Amino acid sequence: MEDLKPNAWAWQPDRLAGKIVAFCRFVRSNGLSGGMQRTLAALEAAKLLGITDRQTLGFALRAVLCSSSEEWQTFEHLYRAFWFSQDDAAHTMASKPVNATSGRARGDSLVLVGLDHGNASSPRSEGKMVSGASSQQRLKTVDFSEAQKTDLADLERLALRLSHQMSARLSRRLKIEDLGNHVDLRRSIRRSISRGGDLISLAFQHRKVQKKKLVIFLDISGSMNLYSLYLVRFAYALHKHFKRVHTFLFSTGVVDVSDVLRARSLADALRKLSQRATEWSSGTRIGGSLRQFNRAHGRRVLTRNTVFVILSDGWDTGAPELLTAELQTTRQRVQKLVWLNPLLGLKKYQPITRGMSAALRYVDVFASAHNLESLLALETYL
Amino acid sequence: MSDASPNSSVSNPIADVNSLVRGFERLGYVTGPGLATAIYLGMQLPKPLLIEGHAGLGKTEVAKVLASLLRTRLIRLQCYEGLDISSAVYEWNYQKQLLAIKLQEKSDQTVEEKEKHIFSKEFLLERPLLLSILEQDAPPVLLIDEIDRADEAFEAFLLELLSDFQITVPELGTIKARHIPYVILTSNRSRELSDALKRRCLYHWIDYPSFEKEMKIVRARLPRVEEELASQVVRVVQAVRHLDLTKPPGVAETLDCAQAAVSLGKDRFDAEAFEQTLGCLAKSMEDVASLRAAGIEKILSQSN
Numbered sequence: 001m002e003d004l005k006p007n008a009w010a011w012q013p014d015r016l017a018g019k020i021v022a023f024c025r026f027v028r029s030n031g032l033s034g035g036m037q038r039t040l041a042a043l044e045a046a047k048l049l050g051i052t053d054r055q056t057l058g059f060a061l062r063a064v065l066c067s068s069s070e071e072w073q074t075f076e077h078l079y080r081a082f083w084f085s086q087d088d089a090a091h092t093m094a095s096k097p098v099n100a101t102s103g104r105a106r107g108d109s110l111v112l113v114g115l116d117h118g119n120a121s122s123p124r125s126e127g128k129m130v131s132g133a134s135s136q137q138r139l140k141t142v143d144f145s146e147a148q149k150t151d152l153a154d155l156e157r158l159a160l161r162l163s164h165q166m167s168a169r170l171s172r173r174l175k176i177e178d179l180g181n182h183v184d185l186r187r188s189i190r191r192s193i194s195r196g197g198d199l200i201s202l203a204f205q206h207r208k209v210q211k212k213k214l215v216i217f218l219d220i221s222g223s224m225n226l227y228s229l230y231l232v233r234f235a236y237a238l239h240k241h242f243k244r245v246h247t248f249l250f251s252t253g254v255v256d257v258s259d260v261l262r263a264r265s266l267a268d269a270l271r272k273l274s275q276r277a278t279e280w281s282s283g284t285r286i287g288g289s290l291r292q293f294n295r296a297h298g299r300r301v302l303t304r305n306t307v308f309v310i311l312s313d314g315w316d317t318g319a320p321e322l323l324t325a326e327l328q329t330t331r332q333r334v335q336k337l338v339w340l341n342p343l344l345g346l347k348k349y350q351p352i353t354r355g356m357s358a359a360l361r362y363v364d365v366f367a368s369a370h371n372l373e374s375l376l377a378l379e380t381y382l
Numbered sequence: 383m384s385d386a387s388p389n390s391s392v393s394n395p396i397a398d399v400n401s402l403v404r405g406f407e408r409l410g411y412v413t414g415p416g417l418a419t420a421i422y423l424g425m426q427l428p429k430p431l432l433i434e435g436h437a438g439l440g441k442t443e444v445a446k447v448l449a450s451l452l453r454t455r456l457i458r459l460q461c462y463e464g465l466d467i468s469s470a471v472y473e474w475n476y477q478k479q480l481l482a483i484k485l486q487e488k489s490d491q492t493v494e495e496k497e498k499h500i501f502s503k504e505f506l507l508e509r510p511l512l513l514s515i516l517e518q519d520a521p522p523v524l525l526i527d528e529i530d531r532a533d534e535a536f537e538a539f540l541l542e543l544l545s546d547f548q549i550t551v552p553e554l555g556t557i558k559a560r561h562i563p564y565v566i567l568t569s570n571r572s573r574e575l576s577d578a579l580k581r582r583c584l585y586h587w588i589d590y591p592s593f594e595k596e597m598k599i600v601r602a603r604l605p606r607v608e609e610e611l612a613s614q615v616v617r618v619v620q621a622v623r624h625l626d627l628t629k630p631p632g633v634a635e636t637l638d639c640a641q642a643a644v645s646l647g648k649d650r651f652d653a654e655a656f657e658q659t660l661g662c663l664a665k666s667m668e669d670v671a672s673l674r675a676a677g678i679e680k681i682l683s684q685s686n
Binding site: 033034037038041044045048049055056059060062063064066067068069071072185186189192193194196299300301303 | 434483487
């Protein structure tokens with residue numbers, strides 16, 4: 001800040017404007033939302049306040065450029081990095097994101113970290129023809145752990161299409177259930193005028209059924225390796241077709257990846273995902289992760305009309321009491337708790353893993369998730 | 383907009399950020415320059431101000447104090463699940479309309495005249511949002527409280543109002559605001575608000591105050607509390623916030639607790655007083671249990 005004395009700003013309005021624009025670009029490249037309008041508002045704010053000190057400028061820019069408490073915290077850091085560094089440094093930084101704050105490692109690989117057969121997902125396979133009906137039927141029932149690399153693209157396509165159907169069917173079904181009524185006095189009176197004020201035909205109001213919200217809690221630990229690759233794709237497909245979905249990945253900690261899964265193309269989403277989540281294929285602490293989730297995100301994303309879907313095999317290295325307690329907390333906040341377990345597809349599997357048996361008390365639906373068909377059965381639980 | 387307060391006997395309370403800070407403090411609301419800057423910009427740009435933060439940190443109070451500072455009217459819309467147009471914007475007075483129809487039966491007015499009569503302003507019940515744009519003299523402060531509790535559809539409707547400041551009543555036509563109200567929205571973050579709404583608003587996050595600031599607040603709000611007692615209470619509350627409670631105490635709880643201690647005739651906030659005022663700080667069975675388990679002495683010793 002040495003070469004940017006407060007006075008210098010006041011006397012050089014052109015230069016300040018330029019710097020503010022650069023700063024707006026800088027924060028945007030580091031993950032803050034907002035576009036041109038925000039930049040204009042920032043300039044206007046600076047003009048209004050007749051900025052003579054750094055602090056007020058900081059407060060003004062913060063009020064204009066932030067829109068959530070996460071951004072609020074990031075902002076402090078970005079503000080320091082930009083305005084309190086040397087002039088030159090600030091300009092060079094403006095063009096590239098600060099790694100420490102965005103929390104995303106740089107990596108060009110499309111491969112999900114720790115998933116050795118992830119490379120089949122590359123866009124190269126997109127040109128393939130859709131297979132015939134019988135082949136699709138086979139794909140729907142093939143266990144993910146036995147799926148061939150070559151099937152992956154077809155599976156993807158099928159998943160996208162089926163989940164599209166599923167969402168369409170869901171919304172239709174909600175409409176038919178739309179019953180229950182109240183008299184709409186306002187319309188009734190309006191109608192009655194032409195009959196001299198006698199209420200002959202009544203108008204009714206219907207209750208609007210709210211669409212359910214989906215929260216997916218996906219296990220990406222080592223024991224889920226064979227499945228998580230597919231389940232992530234499934235989550236992506238759900239994001240594409242449902243408006244209100246949140247997805248969280250967990251192993252020993254929790255990462256919110258909802259924004260990543262909303263990416264336009266699957267390849268994009270997968271690349272960003274491999275940068276975001278760092279604990280692929282590590283151990284599992286479901287209880288601890290769920291606790292972290294409940295604390296950090298629970299109040300925000302869980303509502304009375306939420307269906308909470310856990311996709312995990314239930315191998316938990318943490319204390320089973322913790323898992324039970326946290327599941328209970330989650331259960332109290334949501335409408336339904338669904339646990340989909342890929343291992344249920346194995347014929348001899350019984351839910352005897354430590355975590356699992358303690359958890360089942362608070363789970364409304366416990367079903368398998370080892371192939372596409374079983375995943376699509378999710379529709380019936382919603 | 384800047385002529386909102388024509389009052390010239392005292393200096394204009396919203397002339398700049400510093401006079402806002404002073405004005406708020408005069409009315410017993412301790413605010414930092416950060417919040418004051420946001421409020422000032424909200425009035426000048428003008429843009430709605432979205433204030434988020436945990437419960438009990440004085441979000442709602444901002445609007446109340448601002449209204450009394452500007453000596454203007456505070457119009458409050460409390461949001462809740464299922465809030466609809468008829469309780470947020472306007473409603474027709476049906477009983478009165480029915481009576482009027484009956485009374486008009488014998489008159490020889492045409493149907494159109496009758497209709498015009500029963501859908502006139504006389505039969506209109508104004509709800510907060512309509513009220514806020516009908517204000518004639520000066521821009522009012524419109525407080526939209528706990529917007530996160532209303533559903534997304536209402537949020538979308540609000541967007542329209544916040545950009546145009548006009549409301550259309552089909553039977554009456556479009557009503558445009560004479561004075562654009564100062565809008566303050568609060569949210570407890572019980573759900574994520576839509577990006578479109580956030581984009582239109584300035585944002586401020588109210589965090590738990592520092593020890594010094596909280597002391598200042600207690601002294602401003604409860605001038606009768608002894609300095610010693612106040613600082614003990616604040617220290618305990620600050621320490622309690624670091625415990626892992628489901629509902630950490632806000633500033634409102636600090637004030638309750640200090641007030642309770644005074645009412646109980648305490649001059650020191652000791653273990654006994656802590657036990658007696660536990661209900662002010664912990665608002666659930668689990669929290670009471672974990673406060674007791676953490677050990678009152680331990681919290682006190684940590685905080686002293």
